[in-house]
Amino acid sequence: xxxxxxxxxxxxxxxxxxxxxxxxxxxxxxxxxxxxxxxxxxxxxxxxxxxxxxxxxxxxxxxxxxxxxxxxxxxxxxxxxxxxxxxxxxxxxxxxxxxxxxxxxxxxxxxxxxxxxxxxxxxxxxxxxxxxxxxxxxxxxxxxxxxxxxxxxxxxxxxxxxxxxxxxxxxxxxxxxxxxxxxxxxxxxxxxxxxxxxxxxxxxxxxxxxxxxxxxxxxxxxxxxxxxxxxxxxxxxxxxxxxxxxxxxxxxxxxxxxxxxxxxxxxxxxxxxxxxxxxxxxxxxxxxxxxxxxxxxxxxxxxxxxxxxxxxxxxxxxxxxxxxxxxxxxxxxxxxxxxxxxxxxxxxxxxxxxxxxxxxxxxxxxxxxxxxxxxxxxxxxxxxxxxxxxxxxxxxxxxxxxxxxxxxxxxxxxxxxxxxxxxxxxxxxxxx
Numbered sequence: 001x002x003x004x005x006x007x008x009x010x011x012x013x014x015x016x017x018x019x020x021x022x023x024x025x026x027x028x029x030x031x032x033x034x035x036x037x038x039x040x041x042x043x044x045x046x047x048x049x050x051x052x053x054x055x056x057x058x059x060x061x062x063x064x065x066x067x068x069x070x071x072x073x074x075x076x077x078x079x080x081x082x083x084x085x086x087x088x089x090x091x092x093x094x095x096x097x098x099x100x101x102x103x104x105x106x107x108x109x110x111x112x113x114x115x116x117x118x119x120x121x122x123x124x125x126x127x128x129x130x131x132x133x134x135x136x137x138x139x140x141x142x143x144x145x146x147x148x149x150x151x152x153x154x155x156x157x158x159x160x161x162x163x164x165x166x167x168x169x170x171x172x173x174x175x176x177x178x179x180x181x182x183x184x185x186x187x188x189x190x191x192x193x194x195x196x197x198x199x200x201x202x203x204x205x206x207x208x209x210x211x212x213x214x215x216x217x218x219x220x221x222x223x224x225x226x227x228x229x230x231x232x233x234x235x236x237x238x239x240x241x242x243x244x245x246x247x248x249x250x251x252x253x254x255x256x257x258x259x260x261x262x263x264x265x266x267x268x269x270x271x272x273x274x275x276x277x278x279x280x281x282x283x284x285x286x287x288x289x290x291x292x293x294x295x296x297x298x299x300x301x302x303x304x305x306x307x308x309x310x311x312x313x314x315x316x317x318x319x320x321x322x323x324x325x326x327x328x329x330x331x332x333x334x335x336x337x338x339x340x341x342x343x344x345x346x347x348x349x350x351x352x353x354x355x356x357x358x359x360x361x362x363x364x365x366x367x368x369x370x371x372x373x374x375x376x377x378x379x380x381x382x383x384x385x386x387x388x389x390x391x392x393x394x395x396x397x398x399x400x401x402x403x404x405x406x407x408x409x410x411x412x413x414x415x416x417x418x419x420x421x422x423x424x425x426x427x428x429x430x431x432x
Contacts, residue, residue, distance in 0.1 A: 003216045004179035005102075007245035007265035008319040009368065011051040011312055012218065013042070013289035014106060014182070014247075017077050018062035022144055026061045026076040029294050032088040033079050035103075036095055038293050038300070041400035043099035045305055047427055049316070049369050053096065054106040054182040054218075056290070058089060064142050067111040068150050069118045070168055086171065093174040104178040107168070109161075109206060110185055111139070111147040118164070127155050129191040137191050149189050153202040161206060169213065180216040182247070186239075190229040197227060200238050207242045218245040222264070233273065240264050249285070250274050253326050256283055256335075261319045268311060278345045282326070282335040284315040301400045302423045309377035309425055310361060314350060316368040318343065355387050364388065364418075364428070372430035381422035385415050390430040398425035 015038065016029035030038060039053060057063035058077065059070045066072075078085035096103040112119060112128055122128050123136070129149035131137045136148045155161040169175055188199035200223075207217045223239045224232045233250050240259060248270035256279070268285025271277055287307040295303055321337035328334055335343045340353035350358035350365065357365050361379030364386035374388050392410055395418065396403040408431060409416065420426060 003244045004214065005052065005216060005244070006262070007218070008261035009050065009316060010265075011046065011049050011289075011316075012245055012247070012265070012267060012286045013051060013053045013293075014056050015039075015053050015293040016063070016290060017055050017057040018074055019057055020061040020063075020065050020143060024061075026057075026074060028076055029057070031077045031079070032085075032092040035077075035293075036092055039096050039101050039103070040099050041300065042289070042293075042304060043101060044400055044402050045301065045398060045425065046308055046312070047367055047370065047373070047375070047398065048100045049312070051099075051101045052180055053101055053103050053289075055089075055092075055103065056106040058105055059107075063106075064108065064111065064145075064147075065113075066116045067108050067113055067147075068122060068164060069116045070105075070107055070164075071117075071171055073171070089172065090174055093172075093178060102178050102180065104175060104180050104182065105172065106182045106184055108184045109152075110150055110187055111142075112150050113145055113147060115145075122150065122155075122160070125154075125158060125160065127151050127158070127160060129189055129194055132192055134192065137189070139187075139189065149187075149191070151191075151194055151199070152188060152206060153194070153198045156202045156205055162209065165206075165209060176214055179214055180218060181210060183217055183219045186219045186221075186223060187231060188223070188225055195227075196225050196229055200225065204238065204242060207239070211242070217243055218247070219243050220247045222246050222249065247288070248273075251279060251283075252276065253279065256323065257326070260323065265319075266315070268315075278331065278333065281345045281348045282333065282343045284318060284343075285311050286315055287312045305377070305398070305425050306379065306423045309363065309375070310379070313365050313367075313375050313377070314343075314358065314363065317350075317365045320368050357387065367427070374428045376418060376420060376426040376428060377424070378420040379423060381420050381424070383417065383419050385417050386428075387414055388416055388428050389414055390428075392431035393428050394431050396427045396429070397421075398427055403427060 018026040018028045021027045060066040073085040073089050075085045079088040082088045093103045129137045138146050139149045140147050190196050210217050222237045224235050224237045226232050245265040247267040266285040292304040321339050321341045324336045326335050331345050333345045342351045364376040367373040395406045
């Protein structure tokens with residue numbers, strides 16, 4: 001299947017806008033104007049890596065508010081100079097492209113709340129999942145409010161799904177230019193007159209509807225629900241191949257061998273539910289960025305740089321190499337990629353043809369999206385000797401405001417002595 005993005009070569013991030021304060025207002029994380037400033041800083045810190053940023057809480061009073069409706073933009077995020085919050089959102093989506101960033105939306109197609117403008121319509125048309133006694137079936141409590149489940153098959157067959165999806169595209173026409181959307185918690189559930197198999201079938205149709213509009217669907221999990229209703233965390237999935245990237249991965253060694261990142265990208269391992277946690281040191285993952293975008297100033301720069309360096313830089317480097325095998329057991333495991341690249345659980349190491357490119361929180365790796373550039377980082381700082389395949393180099397310190405040239409130097413048999421500040425990125429480029 002052809003997607004708009006190669007997610008194995010793209011950063012996948014979320015940026016929080018706001019959350020209902022349950023007092024009739026919104027607890028803000030970022031206005032749309034502040035969001036652009038964070039995106040500009042992130043672009044500098046990531047050396048212009050291709051990025052997708054999904055906005056969380058862009059609608060109504062913020063995250064999870066008023067589903068299944070998503071027809072109003074959060075007024076608290078509006079810029080002063082714009083007539084409407086919608087104008088501000090569209091402005092952000094257009095402006096972000098200047099910074100190698102596609103801005104899109106985080107939505108939910110599953111949840112329904114009684115205070116939604118669509119609640120009565122969906123209840124009257126039998127589009128809310130019910131228990132055997134005919135009463136709506138609660139599925140969770142989020143931000144102090146009980147959520148219920150939309151019946152996917154009935155919503156799609158009745159045309160209500162198409163109607164609300166079309167209304168979303170009318171509200172935010174830039175979505176079709178963006179070419180991607182993130183659907184949170186895209187679960188199916190069984191209930192009165194509702195089977196898992198039928199809900200799965202129409203979940204796929206919903207994904208295909210967006211794909212037909214030129215919009216990729218990414219989501220929160222790999223969905224592997226069983227017919228009994230249990231949401232299995234192992235086994236086959238009917239959405240792999242339709243959903244090209246997943247925010248929270250739960251994976252086995254076999255999954256990594258079965259699903260290359262060109263078929264199923266991250267996201268990263270969800271450590272709270274991941275059984276084999278050491279796999280993070282064999283395959284790494286895309287920085288989420290979500291928590292970091294809630295910070296400001298030096299705290300944002302340090303936290304974002306650290307997550308980018310220790311997750312995304314290795315992840316995008318490894319994704320350019322085909323996984324061949326996994327050897328060893330426990331802490332002695334290694335993953336073997338083409339090009340002589342290996343990763344090791346022990347010492348959190350990365351090798352290329354027996355050269356050590358990463359150990360623990362110190363690394364110097366190729367910048368996958370640039371030619372003749374390497375990225376260096378140390379979590380503790382201090383003097384390091386790193387390998388780069390150049391005779392002469394320029395070294396830049398990377399910050400939220402851009403790069404600062406530190407030195408021009410010659411390497412000694414491709415080894416460069418470098419003094420690094422803690423949690424700071426450095427770009428090393430070939431000097432001709």
